[in-house]
Each structure stands twice: as C-alpha cells, then as structure tokens.
Amino acid sequence: MKKSPNHNIYSKLLYFITIMTVFFMLLFLSLYIFNNRQEKQTYQNSQKQFNAEVQSVLKLNSDGPTALLTDLTFWEGLGSFTISKDKIWFKKNIVDNFKHYDFELIEVYGLDNNPIINNEYSKIKSKVIIPKEALEQLNKKSFATFYIKSQKGIIEIFGTKIQSVNNLNSKNYGYFLVGRLLDKDYIQTLETNSNSKIKIVESNTIESNDRNNMNYIFPLKNWNNETISSLTFTRTLNLEYNNIQNLLTIIVLSFILFILIFIYYCRLWFFAPLNTVTEILETGNKKSIDVLKKAPGEFAHIGNLFEENRNQKLELVKAKLKAEENDRLKTSFLSNLSHEIRTPMNAIVGFTELMMNTKVKEQEQNEYLNIIDKSGKNLISIIDDLIEMSKIDSHQITPNLTSVNIESCINELYDTIKVTIKKSKKIDFFILENKSPAHFNISTDEVKLKQIIVNLVTNAIKFTHEGNVAFGYEVIEDQQQIKFTVKDTGFGIDEDSHQHIFDRFRRVGDDKSIKAGGLGLGLAISKAYVEMLGGTIALESKIGKGSVFSFTIPLVYDKVEMITVQPIKNKTNIKGEEEGTILIAEDDNINFLLFQKIMKTKNFKIIRAQNGQEAVNICLNNPEIDLVLMDIKMPVMDGFEAFEKIHPIRPNLPVIAQTAFSSNEDKERILKEGFSDYITKPINREKLFDLIDNVFKKKVS
Numbered sequence: 001m002k003k004s005p006n007h008n009i010y011s012k013l014l015y016f017i018t019i020m021t022v023f024f025m026l027l028f029l030s031l032y033i034f035n036n037r038q039e040k041q042t043y044q045n046s047q048k049q050f051n052a053e054v055q056s057v058l059k060l061n062s063d064g065p066t067a068l069l070t071d072l073t074f075w076e077g078l079g080s081f082t083i084s085k086d087k088i089w090f091k092k093n094i095v096d097n098f099k100h101y102d103f104e105l106i107e108v109y110g111l112d113n114n115p116i117i118n119n120e121y122s123k124i125k126s127k128v129i130i131p132k133e134a135l136e137q138l139n140k141k142s143f144a145t146f147y148i149k150s151q152k153g154i155i156e157i158f159g160t161k162i163q164s165v166n167n168l169n170s171k172n173y174g175y176f177l178v179g180r181l182l183d184k185d186y187i188q189t190l191e192t193n194s195n196s197k198i199k200i201v202e203s204n205t206i207e208s209n210d211r212n213n214m215n216y217i218f219p220l221k222n223w224n225n226e227t228i229s230s231l232t233f234t235r236t237l238n239l240e241y242n243n244i245q246n247l248l249t250i251i252v253l254s255f256i257l258f259i260l261i262f263i264y265y266c267r268l269w270f271f272a273p274l275n276t277v278t279e280i281l282e283t284g285n286k287k288s289i290d291v292l293k294k295a296p297g298e299f300a301h302i303g304n305l306f307e308e309n310r311n312q313k314l315e316l317v318k319a320k321l322k323a324e325e326n327d328r329l330k331t332s333f334l335s336n337l338s339h340e341i342r343t344p345m346n347a348i349v350g351f352t353e354l355m356m357n358t359k360v361k362e363q364e365q366n367e368y369l370n371i372i373d374k375s376g377k378n379l380i381s382i383i384d385d386l387i388e389m390s391k392i393d394s395h396q397i398t399p400n401l402t403s404v405n406i407e408s409c410i411n412e413l414y415d416t417i418k419v420t421i422k423k424s425k426k427i428d429f430f431i432l433e434n435k436s437p438a439h440f441n442i443s444t445d446e447v448k449l450k451q452i453i454v455n456l457v458t459n460a461i462k463f464t465h466e467g468n469v470a471f472g473y474e475v476i477e478d479q480q481q482i483k484f485t486v487k488d489t490g491f492g493i494d495e496d497s498h499q500h501i502f503d504r505f506r507r508v509g510d511d512k513s514i515k516a517g518g519l520g521l522g523l524a525i526s527k528a529y530v531e532m533l534g535g536t537i538a539l540e541s542k543i544g545k546g547s548v549f550s551f552t553i554p555l556v557y558d559k560v561e562m563i564t565v566q567p568i569k570n571k572t573n574i575k576g577e578e579e580g581t582i583l584i585a586e587d588d589n590i591n592f593l594l595f596q597k598i599m600k601t602k603n604f605k606i607i608r609a610q611n612g613q614e615a616v617n618i619c620l621n622n623p624e625i626d627l628v629l630m631d632i633k634m635p636v637m638d639g640f641e642a643f644e645k646i647h648p649i650r651p652n653l654p655v656i657a658q659t660a661f662s663s664n665e666d667k668e669r670i671l672k673e674g675f676s677d678y679i680t681k682p683i684n685r686e687k688l689f690d691l692i693d694n695v696f697k698k699k700v701s
C-alpha cells in the first residue's frame with residue numbers, strides 16, 4: 001500500500017512543539033536579559049549613591065580635625081611653645097582643650113624633625129615616630145592628612161606646619177600632628193554614619209562579584225601617596241533579582257517538563273493507538289486489535305468495531321471460500337452427473353438399438369433387457385437423489401412421525417438389501433448383535449430412517465470387496481437415544497476427508513470411489529435426514545481398515561406396548577386370475593402403451609381417460625369400473641382434482657395414484673388425500689400387480 005507523505009501528525013506536532021519551545025525560550029531569554037539589565041542599572045545607581053554617601057561621611061569625619069588644625073597653624077602660642085618647650089603650658093592649652101576630640105595621638109616636632117612632644121599624651125601605648133620624610137612633606141604642603149602603620153594598627157594622621165603670621169616673611173616653628181587610631185570604635189562610628197559594614201583590608205580591590213552587596217573602597221595612603229591599606233564599605237542591596245531569575249528558571253523547567261509530559265501522553269493516548277489503527281488497516285492483525293481494545297477512550301470502541309469488522313471479513317472470506325468450493329464441487333458434480341447419467345443411458349440406448357437392429361437370441365435378449373432395466377433404475381435413483389437434495393435445500397421436507405417398530409424395520413432392511421448384494425462380492429453381511437433392544441415402538445419418520453440406513457449400508461457394500469458389512473442399533477437409555485451403526489471392512493476413508501465427507505457432491509478417495517460411481521449426495525442426504533430427526537451422524541474410519549458410520553435419533557417411545565415382531569409379508573404371486581375393469585387416466589401415449597402391454601398378461605378390461613375431466617366423466621358413467629390408475633399430472637384437470645370429484649360419489653372405488661413425483665412428501669400427500677395407494681413412474685410391473693392384488697383382496701374381504 002502507498003504510504004502517506006513524510007509528515008505524519010506526530011512529526012507535525014513535534015515540529016509545532018519545537019517552534020513553541022523555541023518561541024517561549026526566546027521569550028524567557030529576553031525576560032532574563034531584561035531583568036539582568038534592570039538589575040545592573042539599579043545596582044549601578046545604588047552604587048553611585050552609596051559612593052557619594054560614603055564620601056560625604058568620610059569628608060565629615062575629617063572635617064573636624066582639619067578645621068582644628070587650620071586654627072592652630074598660625075597660633076603664636078604654639079610657635080612659642082616650640083621654643084620654650086613648656087610642657088605645662090602645652091598640657092594646659094592644648095592637651096586639656098583637645099580632650100573632647102577622639103585623638104589618640106598629639107605630637108609636636110621641631111624644624112629639625114626631632115620630636116618636642118612625643119608619645120607623652122598618646123593613648124597608644126607603643127611609641128609612634130612620625131617619619132622624617134612625612135615631616136618634610138608637611139613642610140612643603142603646610143597641611144597633610146596621611147596614614148601610618150603602627151603596632152596597634154593604622155593611624156590616621158592630621159599634620160600642620162606651625163607658622164608665625166606676624167612676620168611678613170612667615171617664620172616656621174615646627175610641626176603639630178594629631179592622630180586617630182582606626183580601632184574598633186572608630187570603625188563602628190563610621191559604620192553607623194555610613195550605614196554599611198567596614199573592613200580594613202590590605203589590597204585595594206574587591207574580589208567578590210556579589211550583586212547583592214555594594215562596595216566602596218577608600219585607600220589609606222601614606223605621606224608619599226602610597227596606599228598602605230584600604231577601608232572597604234559594604235552595604236547590602238536587597239534587590240531580590242535572584243528571586244525573579246529563580247522564578248524564570250522554574251517556569252522554564254516547568255515548561256520543558258510540561259512539554260515532555262504532553263509528548264508522552266500524546267504518544268500514549270493518540271499516536272500509539274493511531275499507529276495500531278494503521279497497523280490493523282494494513283495487516284488486519286488480531287494482536288493489534290486486542291491492543292487497540294485496551295487503548296484509552298474512544299480507541300477501545302474503535303478496537304471493538306475493528307474486531308466486528310474483522311469477524312465479518314472472516315465470515316465473508318469463509319463464505320467466499322465456501323462459494324468457490326461449491327462452485328468447484330458443482331463443476332465436478334456436473335461432470336459426475338454427466339458421467340453417471342450417460343453410463344446407464346448409453347447402456348439403455350445401446351442395447352435397445354442392438355435389439356432393434358439385430359436378431360438376438362432369446363437368452364441374449366433377456367440379458368440385454370436386464371441391463372436396460374438396471375440402467376433405467378439407476379437413472380431413477382440418481383434423479384430421486386437430486387430432487388431430494390433440492391427439496392432439502394428449499395426446506396420443503398418435514399419429518400412425518402409415526403410409530404415405528406425398529407426391530408422389524410431392521411429385519412426388513414436386512415432382507416431387502418441382502419438380495420441386492422452381487423454374488424461376486426465376498427461379503428459376510430449380517431445384523432449386529434443388540435444388547436439393548438427397543439422394547440416399545442419409537443416415534444420417528446420410518447421412511448427417512450430407512451433411507452438413511454439404506455444409504456449407509458449400500459455405501460458400505462459398494463466400498464467393500466471382501467470382508468464384513470454389518471449394521472444394527474442399540475438403545476442408550478441414559479442418553480435417551482437410539483444409536484444405529486453401519487460397519488464395514490472396506491477401503492476406509494482417510495482422516496483428512498472426514499470433515500468433508502458429509503458435504504454434498506463430495507466424493508473422496510481415489511479412482512476406487514470414482515469407479516464405484518455415485519453423485520456424492522447419499523451421505524449429504526443422510527446427514528440432513530439425521531438432523532431433521534433430531535440426531536447426529538459420525539464417522540470413524542482409517543484407510544484400508546474399513547469404516548464405521550453411526551448416527552443417533554432421540555429415544556421417544558410411542559406407545560407403552562411390547563413390540564411383537566411382525567412376520568414379513570409373503571408376496572402373493574400374480575396368477576392372472578383377477579378380472580375386472582380398470583380405468584387408466586394417463587395423458588401420455590407411451591406411458592399408456594406401457595400399461596396396456598403390462599396388463600396384457602392379465603384379464604382386465606382397460607378403459608383410458610386422457611385427462612382428469614375425462615376420468616371423472618367415465619367413472620360417473622361406468623359403475624362397472626373396479627379400479628382407477630390415476631396419473632397426477634394431467635392437462636385440463638389434474639389427478640388430485642379428479643379424485644376429489646370422484647371420491648364423494650364413489651367412495652368405495654379404489655384409486656391408485658401413479659406419479660413421476662417420487663418424493664416422500666408427494667407420497668404423503670397422495671395418501672392423505674385418500675388414494676388407496678400409489679405407484680411411481682417408471683412403473684415396476686411386479687409392484688403394480690402387487691398393488692392391484694391388494695386392492696382386489698381388500699374388495700373381496
């Protein structure tokens with residue numbers, strides 16, 4: 001089958017999902033970038049503000065000492081002190097006044113760079129010497145702020161040159177320096193003022209790239225403008241951009257998870273069942289149908305529909321095969337039929353011509369007539385079978401239940417069949433020993449029952465050259481059945497053919513059965529009859545070992561009476577002494593001629609009627625008529641109608657129907673209408689005389 005183009009729904013959906021994913025990813029990415037930029041911008045603004053704040057705090061922090069030292073620079077008293085070195089004056093005017101300032105260090109140096117006041121008023125216990133270079137710098141600049149390292153830590157130094165303003169040439173006296181130790185208190189005050197965390201670090205760079213904190217670095221420089229250490233100011237920035245990023249990440253991950261779940265369930269709920277549907281449509285696989293039936297939702301229903309459809313298809317295929325088989329069988333049946341009809345016809349035509357065209361001796365003539373007679377009977381049985389089968393097909397046959405004495409039925413059949421077995425066959429023919437006979441009459445259709453047994457037994461004889469053929473019955477009380485068995489030790493039937501053997505037109509085996517002849521209808525008719533009687537038929541057979549056909553019918557006792565086996569009726573010989581007038585109602589000239597010839601041997605007066613109407617008229621006008629042989633199918637008025645008219649007027653006049661319709665139903669109808677008896681065409685001479693004999697006997701009695 002042609003596959004549909006590449007893009008099936010599944011790949012289309014994946015394509016669509018991929019585009020959606022890319023679109024959403026781009027959206028998330030732009031949000032992420034936008035968020036990052038916003039964060040950066042805010043950070044930068046906050047950082048700027050923070051820098052400004054810290055710078056102003058630092059400025060404020062140094063503003064006090066700077067102003068103080070600016071005042072002291074031109075103070076004559078201090079200049080005089082550098083000369084007098086009066087420490088009492090110094091304590092009283094400087095140290096005591098400076099109490100309110102948090103200076104840990106107050107020092108005075110001379111122009112020779114030697115200390116005048118050194119460490120005397122220092123809160124720092126270790127000795128702090130201001131380097132010579134620092135003082136030289138101070139000399140140049142007049143005022144300086146710088147940091148030095150001491151054992152106690154870093155000290156912030158404010159220094160000023162002591163000068164005289166009275167002197168136009170400006171005289172220098174020395175250097176006045178105050179210092180603040182960058183200790184815990186100092187840092188804490190700065191921290192409070194700047195609302196930040198402060199650390200003293202060696203390097204002047206910050207390694208952390210933490211966006212949640214803003215940093216400001218203030219380098220602590222010595223007199224030479226060299227950084228000796230740094231103050232880092234850190235303030236936490238609660239922007240919480242991380243939360244937004246986390247949220248975005250969660251959304252992205254959830255989105256991916258959702259897509260994966262979506263694809264998974266799409267496969268489970270749609271694409272897997274759809275693939276199964278495709279597979280079913282392509283292969284009709286039963287397993288796939290079972291899988292689909294278990295699929296979720298509507299697909300289970302579709303699975304059920306597929307199963308129904310598959311069953312219907314199988315039925316159709318079966319029906320088709322059956323039709324083909326029937327066709328084949330019919331073809332073979334037609335060739336069989338042709339063969340089966342031509343063979344006796346050939347004999348009839350051939351021997352008739354022989355007798356007509358050549359002079360044959362009386363002995364040969366008898367021989368030929370025998371052959372013609374047998375061939376004619378064969379033809380009739382073939383036609384009987386065909387008609388019977390077509391009636392079965394059109395359901396025209398129903399069982400006619402009567403009270404049947406099975407024992408005598410079996411005996412009668414035995415007697416009838418035994419005489420037909422050719423002497424050339426070395427067959428031992430007998431009735432099977434019966435351990436449980438029927439003690440009462442059985443309600444069944446005698447004619448059909450006999451027909452089944454005759455079919456089976458004649459087959460058994462036909463397909464057995466030597467050995468045994470036996471038949472019989474037994475009652476199976478607990479199953480409420482009567483079982484009939486027909487056994488032979490003939491060719492046997494191979495096991496593969498057992499299931500077809502009861503099909504119509506079926507002839508199994510090799511040329512043996514073909515040689516034996518037959519249309520393959522006997523077993524089909526038998527089976528149909530058995531089923532009609534409410535039983536089953538079975539076969540056990542092996543090639544070369546013989547066959548056992550058995551069938552059952554329901555055990556329905558008719559009357560609770562003991563069976564008395566009736567003696568088989570002795571046949572009355574035709575002695576030719578009967579006399580009487582017989583009306584033969586027959587439209588066909590040849591058939592009438594045959595009647596005339598047969599009757600010639602007897603002393604009957606023969607009157608002919610060519611149709612039913614004539615027969616009625618003759619009967620009414622001729623009271624001497626003793627018997628009517630009434631053809632059923634006639635022009636103007638048929639036999640049934642004519643009988644209906646004659647019977648009320650001459651109720652005691654025996655009327656025997658003669659008909660070409662040979663089925664059981666016809667026979668039943670004839671007897672039901674009230675005819676005395678019937679005879680089927682072609683007319684059997686013996687049978688005809690037997691019937692006439694019976695009629696006249698009854699009449700006499």
Ligand code: ADP
Nearest residue numbers: 459460463492507508513518519520521522523
């Ligand atoms: P037919 O009228 O051709 O015998 P049947 O329906 O009676 O048709 O039998 C069908 C076929 O079954 C026969 O042609 C023969 O091959 C086989 N068959 C029937 N009965 C026997 C048997 N007793 N032994 C061997 N083969 C048998």
